[in-house]
Amino acid sequence: MRFNRMLLSTALVVVALVLQVSVLARLHLPGAVPDLLLLTVLGLALVYGHVGGALVGFGAGLLADLAPPADHAAGRYALVLCVIGYLAGLAKPDNGQLRSATGPMAVVVAAAVGSTLLYAGVGALVGDTAARHVGLTNLLFTAALYDLLLAPFVVPGIMALARRAENDPLAETGGAGKSADVAAGWISSGTGLRIGSQRGGLRVKAAKARVARAGRIKGVKRL
Structure with missing residues (x-):
């Protein structure tokens, strides 16, 4: 030993x-x-x-x-x-x-x-x-x-x-990393969605909203 x-x-x-x-x-x-x-x-x-x-x-x-x-x-x-x-x-x-x-x-x-x-x-x-x-x-x-x-x-x-x-x-990386990921990545309400995924989804929605606004502005200028 x-x-x-x-x-x-x-x-x-x-x-x-x-x-x-x-x-x-x-x-x-x-x-x-x-x-x-x-x-x-x-x-x-x-x-x-x-x-x-x-x-x-x-x-x-x-x-x-x-x-x-x-x-x-x-x-x-x-x-x-x-x-x-x-x-x-x-x-x-x-x-x-x-x-x-x-x-x-x-x-x-x-x-x-x-x-x-x-x-x-x-x-x-x-x-x-x-x-x-x-x-x-x-x-x-x-x-x-x-x-x-x-x-x-x-x-x-x-x-x-x-x-x-x-x-x-x-014991060091697996257990601590898993617990940290569970603590930081999962919503406490138990919906099964990750916070990181929500942030990514919000970014995508924000980008789509900017593109839509730009399209509308260009359309006004064409008129």
Whole structure:
């Protein structure tokens, strides 16, 4: 990974982990805890691809394994996020642009369910049966619900930061130019006519009016 990727990924992962431990975990919501760290990995994987997503996921998971108040074996969440980051990176759009929000939302739901199942499965292998006492079905539902509600506020911002840090022309010229064109080129009433086209039409009408006036004046002189 390039240095700018490593720097941005580290900063975002640390911020996400701090917010998750200090804020989201203290909300005491029923079922699962909203996984801000997972959403951060997903946003970066959708920009960096499957290799970058796997590396970011492994680093983020290992940091979560070692950070207090972690009560599970080190490497367990690193394995989960590494697999999730790799699979999410496979969904990276070829042209770098997302056509709709349906794809990312589906990735979020699949990642929330998959990470919960994988975490519980790895826990069962090492003798951790905590998921059985809480209820796996309840964990799956609440994890998907919380992450889906939180995703629109996290994933697009993470992806925009990652693209800007890579000097992606889609983030600098494409997004800004498109928004500027939409803001300056379309009428707020939603008629579908461009202001530039209206100006051109007014110029053509003004030119025709001048020609018509000139013709009328010449006609008077002939008389």
